[in-house]
Amino acid sequence: MNLIREIWQSIVRRDPLSTDKGKSELVFLNVWLHIHPAKVKKENLKFKHTYYLGFITFFLFVILVTTGIALMCYYRPYPAQAYQDMKDLQFAVFLGPFLRGMHRWAAHGMVVCVFLHMCRVFYTGSYKKPRQFNWVVGVVLLLLTLGLSFTGYLLPWDQLAFWAITVGTNIGSYAPLVGGQIRELLLGGHTVGEAALLRFYVLHVAVLPSMVILFTVVHFWRIRKDGGLSRPVWKLKAKKPEGLVTIGGTPEVAQLQAVPASTDKTYGLMEVVTGKPIFETITPEEEEDVAFSYPFAFFREGVALMATVTGIMAISLFFHAPLEELANPAKTPNPAKAPWYFLGLQELVSHSALLGGVVAPAVMVLALLAIPYFDRNPSRRPKDRKLAIWLFTIFVVVNLVLIVIGTYFRGPGWALVPPWVHVVAGAE
Amino acid sequence: MNRRAFLSWGTAGMVSLSSAVAVSMGAVARFLMPSVFYEPPQTFKIGKPGDYAFGVPTFLVDEKIFVFHDRDRGFSVASAVCTHLGCTVAHFQSDQKFHCPCHGSVFAADGSVVHGPAPKPLNWFEVILARDGQLQVDKDKIVPATYRLMV
DSSP, X not given: OHHHHHHHHHHOOSOOTTSHHHHHHHHHTOTTGGGSOSEEEGGGGOHHHHTTHHHHHHHHHHHHHHHHHHHHTTOOOSHHHHXXXXXXXXXXXXXXXXXXXXXXXXXXXXXXXXXXXXXXXXXXTTTSTXXXXXXXXHHHHHHHHHHHHHHHHHTTOBHHHHXXXXXXXXXXXXXXXXXXXXXXXXXXXXXXXXXXXXXXXXXXXXXXXXXXXXXHHHHHHHHHXXXXXXXXXXXXXXXXXXXXXXXXXXXXXXXXXXXXXXTTOOOOOOOOOOSOOSSOOOOTTGGXXXXXXXXXXXXXXXXXXXXXXXXXXXXXXXXXXXXXXXXOTTOOOSSOOOOGGGHHHHHHHTXXXXXXXXXXXXXXXXXXXXXXXXXXXXXXXXXXGHHHHHHHHHHHHHHHHHHHHHHHSBOGGGOBOOTTSOOOTTOO | OOHHHXXXXXXXXXXXXXXXXXXXXXHHHHHHSOSSOOSOOSEEEOOOGGGSOSSSOEEETTTTEEEEEETTTEEEEEEOBOTTTXXXXXXXXXXXXXXXXXXXXXXXXXXXXXXXXXXXXXXXXXXXXXXXSOEEEEEEEEEOTTOOBOO
């Protein structure tokens, strides 16, 4: 028995979890958990502050990696085999349709959750100093998510896939000067063919996931380094509270306040540094509003994880991922539509390819990247940010309206057809 | 090492490093550009002139072209690839126009844009009579819409 205990203690070296020291050590002696602080502000755990959207997005990514690796065991990225493998996954492989469904719904869910997460961060003003750069990292992650979804779209090699990618990559070729070359580089040829399938596969299973992991690590790291999650909007006071505790600051900037030492804690001065900290600090009176990450934060994350996984599983039980007929370069389906999250773009493109397909998305991405540097208003309170909130809401609504029009109101020949009217495609 | 030597060696070092990086990036880009395309050839034969009826254009699925055979003016070959986003257009006998299913572009009988987002007219390809008596199309040679091959 002693040997077993010795082995266990060589793996888990923390104190028992019944002690405060053990609760802290669980976090910072563990390589996976130490991305958390040992203690978190209670108010930041509230569901209505973040809706846990960042976590849900991350969990969806975990589902995607897991199911994606499983699907890779049965998929060959060559036009002659790819579609046949999809049919096998659909009809022959044990749990094939279920796994493929999970992969697809988690992918769509990730696009949705990344977007909602961005909206949450905007509306709570959480991109403001000192978190500007983490917003930029987030926008990069949004683009990578779209890239992953788009490259995965081609892999089934059915009509839907083939024409969505044909239309999608042709949008890119409208970029001035380099557009055509970028398309050729992406496709490894002039049309969507076997070279394109292989390249999209490599991007989908190797290049883009690694980039997402790298940027996610930076994204999480920055949350900690910027002082944890931003304070909930309802906790913000009308005026900025006086005096962050700053050691060595000039008296007019901040004042060192005497705080009565509590009796049950040990404080140690680790290092004396000068200057203001770059991150938000906890004032002594806030010190009492924190809770140990174990179990309070971990429990909530666990619930979010289980809810995400069960949700995706439940959807996959009832809705299977569609598979159309084999890709046929000679026959364009009518209408041919890009993936839904690009249908707003396609709607714009149907009016002007250069303006809608290149200028508008480029301006959108640049505007998103510039938000934290362009918005000079230091206040995070919604009352003080009416203009910003209006502008962003217009941006969101315009995007949604365009996507809805492209998805439900465009029929054969891209004619405006309400979804309740049935049109026989191909009729002259 | 004095200041002057440090700066000149440092500059030389930075210049060589950045040129090496630039050259490597160029090499990577070139590596990704395929040297060989395993794609259908741009020049191909489409059979004897007699195979094509007068009037109604023949659509060749794999080549994505329309072959027009006019009794008085001879052969002409139009691309079936929409100049907007690469969808395959259809030729409607009813109005003698090309219609794109993706974004509703419409092209007139001569390929010019009548309606919709297409930025350019449909391409017309050179068609010649090969030595063996077959028609030969070259998709790399774009010709004016007035181009005709009399056989």
